[in-house]
Amino acid sequence: QKEVEQDPGPLSVPEGAIVSLNCTYSNSAFQYFMWYRQYSRKGPELLMYTYSSGNKEDGRFTAQVDKSSKYISLFIRDSQPSDSATYLCAMSAIKAAGNKLTFGGGTRVLVKP
Amino acid sequence: GAVVSQHPSWVICKSGTSVKIECRSLDFQATTMFWYRQFPKQSLMLMATSNEGSKATYEQGVEKDKFLINHASLTLSTLTVTSAHPEDSSFYICSASPTGGYNEQFFGPGTRLTVL
Numbered sequence: 001q002k003e004v005e006q007d008p009g010p011l012s013v014p015e016g017a018i019v020s021l022n023c024t025y026s027n028s029a030f031q032y033f034m035w036y037r038q039y040s041r042k043g044p045e046l047l048m049y050t051y052s053s054g055n056k057e058d059g060r061f062t063a064q065v066d067k068s069s070k071y072i073s074l075f076i077r078d079s080q081p082s083d084s085a086t087y088l089c090a091m092s093a094i095k096a097a098g099n100k101l102t103f104g105g106g107t108r109v110l111v112k113p
Numbered sequence: 114g115a116v117v118s119q120h121p122s123w124v125i126c127k128s129g130t131s132v133k134i135e136c137r138s139l140d141f142q143a144t145t146m147f148w149y150r151q152f153p154k155q156s157l158m159l160m161a162t163s164n165e166g167s168k169a170t171y172e173q174g175v176e177k178d179k180f181l182i183n184h185a186s187l188t189l190s191t192l193t194v195t196s197a198h199p200e201d202s203s204f205y206i207c208s209a210s211p212t213g214g215y216n217e218q219f220f221g222p223g224t225r226l227t228v229l
Contacts, residue, residue, distance in 0.1 A: 098145030
């Protein structure tokens with residue numbers, strides 16, 4: 001069993017819909033959680049960074065962390081075709097710079113006009 | 114801010130030759146940089162962790178003599194694929210972790226290597 005599980009998709013939604021993405025993990029030591037967006041043939045781009053449990057909102061993006069369930073989510077409101085990409089969750093137990101991240105396999109999202 | 118560049122963006126080489134890929138943090142210093150490999154429609158596979166001024170730490174199964182990493186300064190790490198073979202063809206991505214920052218990583222745009 002992988003340490004971080006993520007549905008590979010593809011997840012297809014109509015433009016304007018809410019995109020709901022999630023990851024489950026098994027390591028209870030994870031405290032720092034990130035979401036990256038990766039367009040085809042490009043490097044990942046950091047979207048959201050959260051610590052411990054709770055919600056964080058940034059524009060159309062909302063990240064949620066439920067440590068008791070070992071479950072994190074990313075919601076994208078008012079989705080646009082430009083949101084079509086692969087979304088990767090990543091997590092770490094240690095805050096310090098230079099520590100490895102554990103990535104999910106990524107969910108491919110397709111927003112149809 | 115937090116821009117990472119990679120050069121070249123794509124390269125084609127003949128089997129048996131060596132290829133060097135550069136990773137630069139443009140607006141921050143990075144004591145630690147990471148090198149990943151990614152196959153089509155798959156997630157990132159960490160190859161090695163590169164620390165400025167010291168030897169890289171390779172993940173299990175990665176041949177350190179084949180994938181040479183040099184982190185000569187706080188803004189530059191290089192990956193050299195030695196004696197490249199077609200099976201080394203892949204998308205190579207570096208990331209950098211800002212010195213004194215947290216554990217977030219900022220990624221370069223990637224380098225597509227094709228070995229003929």
